[in-house]
Amino acid sequence: MRTSGARRISLQSERHGPMTSRSEIADAAAAADGDTRAFERLYEAHVARIHSLVRRMLDADVVDDVTQDVFIRAWNKLGSFRGEAAFGTWLHRLAVNVILARRKQLGRQRERYAAGDEAVDRRAAGRETPGLAMDFEAAIGRLPPRAKEVFVLHDVEGYKHHEIAEMLEISDGTSKSQLHRARMFLRRYLDG
Amino acid sequence: MHDEWTERLSEYLDGALGWDDQARLEAHLDDCAKCTATLSGLRQVVARADGLEDQPPTRELWSGIVERIEAESRAGQSRAGGDVVDIRGRAGVRNELRPWQRRLSFSVPQLAAAGIATILMSAGAAWIALSSQGDGSELASAGGPDAGLVANQAPRIVAPPSVTLTGTDLPLITKYETAIEDLEEALRVGEGNLEPETVATLRHSLAVIDRAINEAREALAADPGSAYLNTHLANTMRRKMDLLRYANYFATAQS
Numbered sequence: 001m002r003t004s005g006a007r008r009i010s011l012q013s014e015r016h017g018p019m020t021s022r023s024e025i026a027d028a029a030a031a032a033d034g035d036t037r038a039f040e041r042l043y044e045a046h047v048a049r050i051h052s053l054v055r056r057m058l059d060a061d062v063v064d065d066v067t068q069d070v071f072i073r074a075w076n077k078l079g080s081f082r083g084e085a086a087f088g089t090w091l092h093r094l095a096v097n098v099i100l101a102r103r104k105q106l107g108r109q110r111e112r113y114a115a116g117d118e119a120v121d122r123r124a125a126g127r128e129t130p131g132l133a134m135d136f137e138a139a140i141g142r143l144p145p146r147a148k149e150v151f152v153l154h155d156v157e158g159y160k161h162h163e164i165a166e167m168l169e170i171s172d173g174t175s176k177s178q179l180h181r182a183r184m185f186l187r188r189y190l191d192g
Numbered sequence: 193m194h195d196e197w198t199e200r201l202s203e204y205l206d207g208a209l210g211w212d213d214q215a216r217l218e219a220h221l222d223d224c225a226k227c228t229a230t231l232s233g234l235r236q237v238v239a240r241a242d243g244l245e246d247q248p249p250t251r252e253l254w255s256g257i258v259e260r261i262e263a264e265s266r267a268g269q270s271r272a273g274g275d276v277v278d279i280r281g282r283a284g285v286r287n288e289l290r291p292w293q294r295r296l297s298f299s300v301p302q303l304a305a306a307g308i309a310t311i312l313m314s315a316g317a318a319w320i321a322l323s324s325q326g327d328g329s330e331l332a333s334a335g336g337p338d339a340g341l342v343a344n345q346a347p348r349i350v351a352p353p354s355v356t357l358t359g360t361d362l363p364l365i366t367k368y369e370t371a372i373e374d375l376e377e378a379l380r381v382g383e384g385n386l387e388p389e390t391v392a393t394l395r396h397s398l399a400v401i402d403r404a405i406n407e408a409r410e411a412l413a414a415d416p417g418s419a420y421l422n423t424h425l426a427n428t429m430r431r432k433m434d435l436l437r438y439a440n441y442f443a444t445a446q447s
Contacts (some may be wrong), residue, residue: 036258043254051253052246064251071257072264136240155241180202187233190240 025083032078039078043071046088050095056140056152057099059106066102070095096153096167103145139189143182150175151182197224201231205238365422368429375436382443394439401432 024045030038050070055063074091081090140148149168153159154175159167161175168175197220203209204217221228383391408425415421 036261040254043257047253048246048248051249052244055247064249064253064256067249068253068257068260071253072260075257075261076264137244151241155238156244176203176208177199180199183202183234183237184230186237186240187230190236191233 024087028078028081028083028087031075032081039071039075042074042087042091046091047071049088050091053092053095053152053157054099056137056156057149058102060141062102062106066099069102070098073098092157100149100167103149136186136190139186143185146170147178147182147185150178151186154179155183197221197227198230201227201234205231205234365426365429368426368433371433372429372436375433375440378440379436379443382440385443386439394435397435398432401428401435404428405432 024042027035027038027041031042047067051063051067054066054070058066070091074094077094081087140151143151146168150164153164153167154161161172161179164170164175165172170178197217200209200213200217204214209217221231383394386394405425405428408421408428412418412421412425
């Protein structure tokens with residue numbers, strides 16, 4: 001049986017970046033003092049990861065805007081980064097908070113997908129190209145919001161259920177069930 | 193029974209089942225081709241998720257970030273009643289903006305803070321140089337915060353308190369100007385008692401402060417009603433007075 005614990009650990013270190021290097025700590029400190037060149041270096045190092053996270057969790061039309069929001073929020077909060085965790089981890093958690101806040105603002109998205117299980121089944125059944133596995137990223141984009149959030153945070157970003165439960169203000173059990181729903185949904189697309 | 197295990201396949205995949213449940217599910221999998229196929233599909237999903245690669249944005253975003261930081265800074269300064277000075281060409285922006293096109297804003301208070309830091313560093317060098325003229329005991333006998341503007345009075349060693357002006361305060365600034373003139377005249381008479389190196393350091397520090405005073409006067413000429421600029425000018429002049437008092441104290445002590 002495959003246990004994903006080890007995968008998650010490696011995922012955490014790879015995706016959240018290695019332990020913050022001295023140069024990154026120095027750049028964070030310099031940026032906190034107003035050095036935009038140092039902040040630009042941090043941006044260059046992490047923008048792909050943050051942009052991908054935002055893209056997977058929100059609709060395409062707000063991805064660039066929210067990515068910018070993340071870095072602006074980071075700029076304003078750099079003083080709270082103490083170097084105790086990897087800079088990438090700190091930035092990633094901040095990004096998740098920004099994304100979830102934006103998600104709340106975009107409540108209409110929730111309404112659109114509010115039908116729950118039925119919505120998952122309808123979308124799975126309604127794939128347009130049977131026999132062809134659709135682009136996996138696009139399939140993630142078609143998940144209902146809650147299932148997408150849990151799936152991205154757990155299977156892509158490597159968070160644990162109790163962490164996800166805290167971030168999304170749901171129970172561990174709900175996080176697990178949403179993850180399973182998402183995986184089942186995506187499995188059908190891969191099978192297609 | 194079948195649905196029960198289907199719902200738990202993800203937990204099994206994640207190693208989250210207890211030993212008993214795990215053993216029972218594995219026994220079920222031995223007899224259930226459908227659940228085995230589902231499990232295989234879920235494994236593929238997890239593997240695909242694990243293998244996703246991060247992609248950078250297709251559009252240049254950095255310049256927008258800089259502009260929004262500027263805008264927030266400007267809005268913040270506006271709310272605080274400060275002025276903003278735009279500075280171009282401090283750092284580079286990829287693609288859309290060339291290095292010399294990059295706009296970066298600093299508020300007048302930020303620039304003034306940098307100026308004050310320079311003044312303090314420069315004045316600090318002068319104080320160290322002056323302190324080396326004595327045995328250090330003078331530092332312990334420093335006068336109180338209301339020490340008068342007398343040339344040979346023991347200076348305060350602690351950083352001078354800031355004054356806060358609510359608007360143009362010409363009487364106070366005029367009072368400082370008069371005191372500075374007196375202190376400068378006294379120093380001209382007494383600086384011969386100081387080491388040449390000390391005098392050189394002192395003159396350099398005074399020149400730095402004079403530049404800051406002149407810049408503050410110029411800014412004030414453009415915006416006479418600015419409480420901030422009036423305060424900044426008064427505080428800078430106050431620092432010059434403190435340094436001059438300190439220098440005169442040592443010059444007198446050496447005579």
